[in-house]
Amino acid sequence: MAAIDNLMNLAAEAESALDANVAEVDRILHICNACRYCETFCAVFPAMTRRLDFNVADAHYLANLCHNCSACLYACQYAAPHEFGVNVPKTLAQVRRDTYVEYAFPRVLGMLYRRNGLTVAMAVSLGVAAFLIGTILLKGSVFVHGLEGEFYAIFPHNLLAVLFGSAFGFSILALSIGVARFWREVSEPGKPVPLPNALGEATRSVLTLKYLDGGHGDGCNNEDDAFTLWRRRFHHFTFYGFMLCFASTSLATLYHYLFAVEAPYPYLSLPVLLGTAGGIGLLIGPVGLFWLNLRRNPLQIDEAQRSMDRGFIALLFFVSLTGLALLVWRESAAMPLLLAVHLGFVMGFFLTLPYGKFAHGIFRCAALLKYAIEKRRPNPVQAGSE
Amino acid sequence: MKIVIDVLVIGGGNAALCAALMAREAGASVLMLEASPKAWRGGNSQHTRNLRCMHDAPQDVLVEAYPEEEYWQDLLKVTGGETSEHLARLVIRASSNCRDWMRRHGVRFQPPLSGALHVARTNAFFMGGGKALVNAYYRSAEALGVKVRYDTPVAEILLDQDRFVGVVTEAGETIKARAGVLAAGGFESNREWLREAWGRNDRGEWPADNFLIRGTRFNQGVLLKFMMNAGADTIGDPSQGHCVAIDARAPLYDGGICTRIDCVSLGVVVNRDGERFYDEGEDFWPKRYAIWGRLVAQQPDQIGYSIIDRKVVGRFMPPVFPGVTADSLPELALKLGLPADAFMHTLNRYNNACQPGSFNHTILDDCRTEGLAPAKTHWALPIDTPPFYGYALRPGITFTYLSLKVDDTAAVRFADKPSPNLFVAGEMMAGNVLGKGYTAGVGMSIGTAFGRIAGTQAAAAALGTANPRTV
Ligand SMILES: Cc1cc2nc3c(=O)[nH]c(=O)nc-3n(C[C@H](O)[C@H](O)[C@H](O)COP(=O)(O)OP(=O)(O)OC[C@H]3O[C@@H](n4cnc5c(N)ncnc54)[C@H](O)[C@@H]3O)c2cc1C
Ligand code: SF4
Numbered sequence: 001m002a003a004i005d006n007l008m009n010l011a012a013e014a015e016s017a018l019d020a021n022v023a024e025v026d027r028i029l030h031i032c033n034a035c036r037y038c039e040t041f042c043a044v045f046p047a048m049t050r051r052l053d054f055n056v057a058d059a060h061y062l063a064n065l066c067h068n069c070s071a072c073l074y075a076c077q078y079a080a081p082h083e084f085g086v087n088v089p090k091t092l093a094q095v096r097r098d099t100y101v102e103y104a105f106p107r108v109l110g111m112l113y114r115r116n117g118l119t120v121a122m123a124v125s126l127g128v129a130a131f132l133i134g135t136i137l138l139k140g141s142v143f144v145h146g147l148e149g150e151f152y153a154i155f156p157h158n159l160l161a162v163l164f165g166s167a168f169g170f171s172i173l174a175l176s177i178g179v180a181r182f183w184r185e186v187s188e189p190g191k192p193v194p195l196p197n198a199l200g201e202a203t204r205s206v207l208t209l210k211y212l213d214g215g216h217g218d219g220c221n222n223e224d225d226a227f228t229l230w231r232r233r234f235h236h237f238t239f240y241g242f243m244l245c246f247a248s249t250s251l252a253t254l255y256h257y258l259f260a261v262e263a264p265y266p267y268l269s270l271p272v273l274l275g276t277a278g279g280i281g282l283l284i285g286p287v288g289l290f291w292l293n294l295r296r297n298p299l300q301i302d303e304a305q306r307s308m309d310r311g312f313i314a315l316l317f318f319v320s321l322t323g324l325a326l327l328v329w330r331e332s333a334a335m336p337l338l339l340a341v342h343l344g345f346v347m348g349f350f351l352t353l354p355y356g357k358f359a360h361g362i363f364r365c366a367a368l369l370k371y372a373i374e375k376r377r378p379n380p381v382q383a384g385s386e
Numbered sequence: 387m388k389i390v391i392d393v394l395v396i397g398g399g400n401a402a403l404c405a406a407l408m409a410r411e412a413g414a415s416v417l418m419l420e421a422s423p424k425a426w427r428g429g430n431s432q433h434t435r436n437l438r439c440m441h442d443a444p445q446d447v448l449v450e451a452y453p454e455e456e457y458w459q460d461l462l463k464v465t466g467g468e469t470s471e472h473l474a475r476l477v478i479r480a481s482s483n484c485r486d487w488m489r490r491h492g493v494r495f496q497p498p499l500s501g502a503l504h505v506a507r508t509n510a511f512f513m514g515g516g517k518a519l520v521n522a523y524y525r526s527a528e529a530l531g532v533k534v535r536y537d538t539p540v541a542e543i544l545l546d547q548d549r550f551v552g553v554v555t556e557a558g559e560t561i562k563a564r565a566g567v568l569a570a571g572g573f574e575s576n577r578e579w580l581r582e583a584w585g586r587n588d589r590g591e592w593p594a595d596n597f598l599i600r601g602t603r604f605n606q607g608v609l610l611k612f613m614m615n616a617g618a619d620t621i622g623d624p625s626q627g628h629c630v631a632i633d634a635r636a637p638l639y640d641g642g643i644c645t646r647i648d649c650v651s652l653g654v655v656v657n658r659d660g661e662r663f664y665d666e667g668e669d670f671w672p673k674r675y676a677i678w679g680r681l682v683a684q685q686p687d688q689i690g691y692s693i694i695d696r697k698v699v700g701r702f703m704p705p706v707f708p709g710v711t712a713d714s715l716p717e718l719a720l721k722l723g724l725p726a727d728a729f730m731h732t733l734n735r736y737n738n739a740c741q742p743g744s745f746n747h748t749i750l751d752d753c754r755t756e757g758l759a760p761a762k763t764h765w766a767l768p769i770d771t772p773p774f775y776g777y778a779l780r781p782g783i784t785f786t787y788l789s790l791k792v793d794d795t796a797a798v799r800f801a802d803k804p805s806p807n808l809f810v811a812g813e814m815m816a817g818n819v820l821g822k823g824y825t826a827g828v829g830m831s832i833g834t835a836f837g838r839i840a841g842t843q844a845a846a847a848a849l850g851t852a853n854p855r856t857v
């Protein structure tokens with residue numbers, strides 16, 4: 001009972017936070033819409049000028065379009081101590097956290113994660129690792145000599161495939177449900193547009209992280225009004241590192257099923273090369289992002305999201321670190337232990353994927369696509385200009 | 387006391403920063419004294435959005451051409467001749483080549499927006515507005531070794547006849563330097579002075595008591611007054627300045643751009659007595675908003691009410707605060723506290739006088755009134771479709787024009803003789819070029835041109851190098 005009450009409270013909390021956050025977006029964007037000095041920093045402001053009022057769906061859309069570059073905070077003539085207290089990046093970040101909860105499937109998990117991302121991520125990962133170590137222990141010692149990197153001697157391939165395949169499958173499903181609901185709510189009927197152009201633009205914006213360049217190419221703000229390109233660079237390390245790891249795993253799966261070539265693969269094989277490069281990216285990127293995160297001006301962010309941010313950064317880092325460690329010591333007696341720990345983090349990553357910071361990438365892609373579509377339609381507000 | 391500072395710059399807005407940067411680039415050591423705390427630095431400059439620029443051919447963010455002559459004619463027209471052709475042309479020419487320098491110091495300009503190409507011809511817009519510009523200049527200044535002290539209002543200038551010796555801060559500290567630049571803005575934030583300058587009207591009211599200040603609270607005109615009392619030459623009329631009609635609910639200071647009410651030309655404006663008093667549709671609002679401040683200032687209680695109906699919503703820049711809304715005109719009058727009979731009389735007469743035409747808010751259309759005084763000459767649509775909206779308007783002071791007189795060296799003058807080492811820039815001397823009227827972006831053109839001249843001249847005076855007479 002207590003647990004249910006607790007969840008109900010969480011839900012009510014999330015609800016009223018959402019209402020307050022959306023109301024604040026509406027208040028602030030009315031000021032921005034009358035001011036418009038920040039119109040060329042990013043996509044948020046042009047999208048804003050297509051609206052006169054901002055409902056819940058608009059708030060979610062604009063929040064996910066915002067990359068938190070914070071140019072519009074330092075440039076704002078109405079930022080505190082001005083009585084208007086305009087802070088677009090913080091306000092939108094607060095709504096973004098609501099997006100991850102609102103559209104999470106199932107929502108309860110989203111609410112749990114919202115509370116304490118770092119702890120949940122670590123607990124799940126270490127829990128799974130401990131469980132795996134336990135199963136090995138049942139069979140004997142965790143230090144086994146002479147396996148020569150034979151992972152499947154520890155955990156049979158099919159067991160791993162079923163376990164991880166279903167965890168990953170569930171996560172993808174949960175994320176898809178969330179994004180589909182998000183899309184349904186933010187998209188509106190309108191004249192059809194050349195979709196390939198819109199898709200092309202959105203893809204470019206994603207792959208180049210266009211909106212982390214501040215609109216002028218100098219980058220975004222981290223500690224103060226000075227611009228830096230490092231956030232964009234570390235994001236690129238992380239993103240492309242992740243993609244390379246993903247490619248490596250996909251390729252290995254192909255090798256396994258199509259060509260019946262089983263892991264471990266030689267160091268110079270394509271899956272290992274891709275995985276190593278990706279793994280290195282996934283070390284540099286998260287470490288850099290963590291470093292920036294530590295130094296980020298609290299004015300720019302939703303502090304309640306820190307633990308979620310850091311949970312995700314930490315997961316990526318440990319997935320990569322344990323993966324690389326496994327690669328280096330796969331022939332040693334520590335292999336079973338390393339394998340268990342690595343799989344624990346991978347599982348932790350998969351399970352929390354739809355509820356945490358990973359979702360930000362997906363929702364942002366959706367928002368960028370919507371933007372690329374709507375900007376190709378005539379602006380419904382014909383406000384004129386000076 | 388040993389003098390360790392070459393150039394002391396008083397102020398912390400665009401003109402001060404331009405002067406400090408130029409002086410530092412010329413090799414002088416520079417200290418800036420800004421009255422405000424860091425969070426409020428940048429005076430009125432933090433509220434600006436663009437710079438009016440001459441160019442003979444398309445130039446990065448500027449489309450087509452805006453030649454010197456056309457710029458000069460525009461200035462001549464708005465000032466009604468209250469300008470100096472020599473200084474005006476100096477500013478105009480400087481505006482054609484200052485932007486590379488600005489970029490080097492981190493200022494970024496907006497690419498022309500598709501909806502605003504007509505202004506992209508005459509004006510270069512700062513990305514993020516004036517606060518982003520001010521931030522960039524401060525970063526660059528500090529990187530170059532310019533020292534900045536915030537919370538340091540200057541109370542007095544120490545002079546040895548026409549020579550600048552140093553300053554005394556409000557806290558009583560004396561700071562000496564080899565040369566000085568005054569860039570401390572106009573007196574627009576000083577309500578007492580505004581009251582005195584605008585005087586008392588026939589109704590016995592002090593109109594300026596109802597003015598709102600669109601910009602900073604720190605431009606109290608302390609140094610303008612000090613220099614006037616010290617015998618510096620001045621130019622301009624203290625009641626002249628840039629005064630626009632803004633939302634009456636705007637904050638007393640720093641309301642900035644967003645408090646504008648852009649629906650005036652799409653409806654009617656009545657005064658406290660429910661009467662119209664001027665042709666709302668005379669020209670596009672951006673060309674007219676600068677006269678509406680004065681128009682409202684002349685009304686009883688210095689208040690006006692812009693009235694529109696549903697038909698034009700979405701056809702003007704959305705106002706920052708929601709309007710007062712009603713389902714009928716009498717109800718709107720009631721909610722706005724206007725005399726309902728007089729209001730309805732005005733509105734009915736107006737609605738009946740509207741001639742059929744094809745409404746188009748993007749051109750000077752043919753919707754006008756017939757047989758109505760004052761007429762409404764464009765965009766005259768009957769106000770008949772609920773809901774109705776009302777926005778109260780007040781005069782908002784942007785900046786004042788009373789100035790220290792200068793020549794093309796930016797030197798402060800005493801009895802028509804230039805000081806050897808005291809210079810002035812920005813609003814404190816803008817009246818030399820802008821005796822009255824206004825055209826968007828010229829404030830920053832003047833401040834940038836004369837800020838840079840003042841900085842160069844002050845560095846030369848301090849370092850004893852040859853006087854690099856600009857022109
Ligand atoms: C809302 C608004 C919008 C505007 N938009 C534009 C625009 O788009 N384009 C344009 O060209 N112009 C615009 N202007 C006009 C423009 O702001 C001025 O022309 C220009 O900024 C003047 O620069 P300045 O450096 O002389 O003054 P300011 O920028 O006002 O700087 C004066 C500085 O002096 C400091 N100061 C004052 N007294 C003292 C003292 N006693 N001791 C020490 N420091 C002191 C102040 O704190 C301030 O930092 C706008 C003005 C306003 C209010
Ligand atoms: S963030 Fe501030 S300066 Fe930028 S558009 Fe909004 S109100 Fe204007």
Ligand code: SF4
Binds near residue numbers: 041045089
């Ligand atoms: S923080 Fe950056 S991306 Fe977000 S709204 Fe502001 S300028 Fe745009």
